[in-house]
Amino acid sequence: MELLITALIIAAVLFGIGLYGALSQTNLVMIMMGIELMLGAAMINLVAFWRFLHPDAFSLQMFVLVAMTVMALEGAVGFAIATQRFRTSGTVEMEESAELKG
Amino acid sequence: MTPFLTVFIITLLFLSGVYVAAVMERWSVTGTVNWAGPMRSFLLLFAQEEIKTRKHDKVFFETAPVLFIGVILLTISILPFGRDSVIIDLGTGALFINAALVYIMVSLLMVGWAVNGVYAMVGGWRALAQLIAYSMPVVMALTATVMRAESMFLTDIVESQQGLWNILYQPVGFILFYISTLAITFLPPFNLPVAKGELAGGVWADLTGARKLLFRLGRLTLVFTISAAVVVLYLGGWMGPWLPDFAWTFLKTLLVAASFFAICRFMPRIRHDHLLEYNWKYGVPLALYNIFQVGVVLLL
Amino acid sequence: MISLQLILLIIFGLVAIWFGWRVFMTSSMVRSALSLLASMVAIGILFLVMEAEFLGVLQIMMMGTEMSIMAIFMMMYMMDPGGLGQMDMYHQKNISIAAGVIVTVLIVGAALTTDWGTIATQFPGPHEQNRLLGMEILKRSMMIFETAGVTILTGMIASIAVALSIKNSVEK
Numbered sequence: 001m002e003l004l005i006t007a008l009i010i011a012a013v014l015f016g017i018g019l020y021g022a023l024s025q026t027n028l029v030m031i032m033m034g035i036e037l038m039l040g041a042a043m044i045n046l047v048a049f050w051r052f053l054h055p056d057a058f059s060l061q062m063f064v065l066v067a068m069t070v071m072a073l074e075g076a077v078g079f080a081i082a083t084q085r086f087r088t089s090g091t092v093e094m095e096e097s098a099e100l101k102g
Numbered sequence: 103m104t105p106f107l108t109v110f111i112i113t114l115l116f117l118s119g120v121y122v123a124a125v126m127e128r129w130s131v132t133g134t135v136n137w138a139g140p141m142r143s144f145l146l147l148f149a150q151e152e153i154k155t156r157k158h159d160k161v162f163f164e165t166a167p168v169l170f171i172g173v174i175l176l177t178i179s180i181l182p183f184g185r186d187s188v189i190i191d192l193g194t195g196a197l198f199i200n201a202a203l204v205y206i207m208v209s210l211l212m213v214g215w216a217v218n219g220v221y222a223m224v225g226g227w228r229a230l231a232q233l234i235a236y237s238m239p240v241v242m243a244l245t246a247t248v249m250r251a252e253s254m255f256l257t258d259i260v261e262s263q264q265g266l267w268n269i270l271y272q273p274v275g276f277i278l279f280y281i282s283t284l285a286i287t288f289l290p291p292f293n294l295p296v297a298k299g300e301l302a303g304g305v306w307a308d309l310t311g312a313r314k315l316l317f318r319l320g321r322l323t324l325v326f327t328i329s330a331a332v333v334v335l336y337l338g339g340w341m342g343p344w345l346p347d348f349a350w351t352f353l354k355t356l357l358v359a360a361s362f363f364a365i366c367r368f369m370p371r372i373r374h375d376h377l378l379e380y381n382w383k384y385g386v387p388l389a390l391y392n393i394f395q396v397g398v399v400l401l402l
Numbered sequence: 403m404i405s406l407q408l409i410l411l412i413i414f415g416l417v418a419i420w421f422g423w424r425v426f427m428t429s430s431m432v433r434s435a436l437s438l439l440a441s442m443v444a445i446g447i448l449f450l451v452m453e454a455e456f457l458g459v460l461q462i463m464m465m466g467t468e469m470s471i472m473a474i475f476m477m478m479y480m481m482d483p484g485g486l487g488q489m490d491m492y493h494q495k496n497i498s499i500a501a502g503v504i505v506t507v508l509i510v511g512a513a514l515t516t517d518w519g520t521i522a523t524q525f526p527g528p529h530e531q532n533r534l535l536g537m538e539i540l541k542r543s544m545m546i547f548e549t550a551g552v553t554i555l556t557g558m559i560a561s562i563a564v565a566l567s568i569k570n571s572v573e574k
Contacts, residue, residue, distance in 0.1 A: 001518070001521055002408060003405075003407060003408055003411060003521075004518060004521065005513060005514065006408065006411050006412060006415065007411060007415075007448070007452070008509075008510075008513040009510055009513065010411070010415035010418065010419065010448070011509075012505075012506050012509035012510045012513065013419050013506055014418060014419060014422055014441075014445075015505065015506065015509065016502040016503060016505055016506030016509075017419070017422045017423055017426070017502065018422070019498070019501055019502045019505055020426070020498050020499060020501070020502035021425065021426045023494065023497065023498035023501055023502075024426075024493065024494060024495055024498035024499075025426065026493055027479075027480065028479075029472065029475060029476050029479065029480070030426070030434070032472075033425055033434070033435070033438050033472070034426075036438065036442075036468075037422055037425070037438070037441070040441070040442060040445045043445070043449075043461075044445060044448060044449075047448075047449050047452050047454050047457060048452060050454065051452040051453060051454065051522075051525065052518075052521050052522060053518065053519065053521070053522060054522065055522050055524065055525035055526065056526075058534050058535050058537075058538035059538060059542065059543055061454065061456075061457060061535050061538070062535075062538055062539060062543045062546060062547075064454075064457050065457075065460075065550070066546060066550055068460065068461065068464060069550050069553070069554060071464075071468070072464065072468060072554075073553065073554060073557040075468055075471070075472070076557055076558070076561045077557055077560055077561045077564070079471070079475050079561070079565075080560070080561035080562070080564040080565040081564055082475065082479060083564075083565045084564055084565060086478075086479050087567060091479075092479045092480075095493065159430070159432075159433070161433065162432075162433075162436070192455075193455050193456075193527075193528025193529060193531075193532065194455055194456050194459045194528065194532070197456070197459045197460065197463065198459055200463055201459055201462050201463035201466070204463050204466035204467055205466055207466070207467075207470060208436075208439065208466050208469075208470055211470050211473065212436065215432050215473075227474060230470055230471075230474060234467055234470070234471070237467070253529065253532070254456075254532055255529065
């Protein structure tokens with residue numbers, strides 16, 4: 001029981017750090033780093049549930065593979081958006097991207 | 103075999119193999135076979151003064167050579183040299199080789215950034231592009247060998263080559279793996295990251311003394327490890343008529359390393375855009391075709 | 403009951419948390435990207451400690467490539483990649499600290515107060531795991547796998563299309 005609780009607490013702290021980073025940084029690449037930390041914390045949770053509660057249900061490992069796919073894809077699309085943003089306005093700071101603001 | 107004897111034999115073969123690879127590297131550059139050359143270079147670089155550039159990045163400067171060598175030593179400990187001569191028999195051994203090659207790329211990036219010099223940084227980015235590109239056919243060719251063995255244990259992959267070696271069963275895969283791993287060890291003709299003429303030494307331009315020694319030694323151990331991986335995956339590992347297991351692995355590894363250095367000697371350096379074009383436009387589709395072909399032959 | 407697995411979990415968990423914290427506390431950009439890599443490697447080692455061998459090696463391999471690409475993108479787009487000039491890069495700092503702490507406390511509270519049931523002690527070895535994962539992918543989760551494949555293809559096409567530079571031709 002302590003093993004499961006330890007793993008869940010570690011994942012919770014990582015999730016909190018990732019949320020702090022995603023909300024407080026002004027640069028798109030740093031926000032993406034925060035999102036990656038949050039996804040990593042979710043994956044720790046999933047593996048802990050697989051190992052300690054249901055070791056015979058391999059659909060949980062499939063879930064982890066899907067989460068890794070999502071990490072890679074949001075990195076790719078996020079960098080493409082950052083590239084285009086840099087081309088049109090010369091910066092990727094989110095503070096200066098307020099053109100659509102009402 | 104007792105574990106201690108296993109580790110002792112593997113270490114002995116490893117060190118002598120790296121020494122022979124160093125002699126071959128000197129042959130590939132100058133054309134003469136000089137058996138005392140590596141010892142002299144080793145002592146020279148060991149005793150040289152260490153010059154650190156101004157405002158270098160301390161953390162990466164110290165970490166990069168250690169990461170480079172540490173990863174290669176981990177890889178050599180999972181490769182089987184004989185039927186039960188393997189230090190760690192990892193359950194996902196085939197994937198681990200690819201993971202280790204990725205950290206070679208990370209350490210080259212670190213050292214290119216840490217030295218705070220233009221040529222080193224450009225060499226680092228070139229290394230990034232080249233090694234990411236050539237990791238793709240490596241992992242796909244590995245998948246094809248794992249498909250034949252139906253297991254990721256490296257000893258099982260060698261056992262599955264009882265009837266027919268993988269080089270004849272999957273020739274396209276062998277050629278792709280050979281060329282891609284030659285590109286990953288950044289030997290000539292793929293040595294743009296450490297180009298002597300074009301980039302004034304590239305990633306290694308501002309390194310002297312013990313650090314440069316670690317990198318050059320690391321590259322030779324990488325060549326030896328990659329040759330051992332080629333032998334295990336494609337050339338039947340330890341199978342042979344009358345010599346013991348590890349002797350056959352050692353001889354085949356030296357043969358593959360000699361062929362690497364022969365290609366080094368006789369081919370010019372490939373241009374950067376041709377390098378990436380050959381990989382993405384021709385290499386990756388060929389690797390997918392290889393997986394398809396192996397699947398069809400397995401199911402027949 | 404202190405077992406080796408618990409000690410390893412705590413050590414590598416603390417390593418992951420410390421490197422995750424350093425990502426946002428350092429001002430050099432490449433150090434930040436590579437510190438995130440170290441945190442992800444620690445997460446991969448946590449997977450290995452929890453006996454999910456394939457997932458651990460896969461995580462370590464993929465994160466190496468991804469964080470190196472992140473490092474080069476930071477070099478391209480940030481104003482001060484070396485971090486030698488001191489700039490403060492935050493906004494709404496108090497709100498984000500409060501959000502992080504509140505969410506962490508909520509999750510830990512949920513973890514401590516739930517009844518998790520019996521802890522399983524029998525789990526398959528690595529060879530069995532690979533085989534069973536493969537069976538799972540190709541039997542029950544085949545639809546999910548194919549959807550992931552098509553999603554990757556869509557992501558590739560979308561990112562290339564977004565990143566192309568369309569120059570407006572001169573009006574004749």
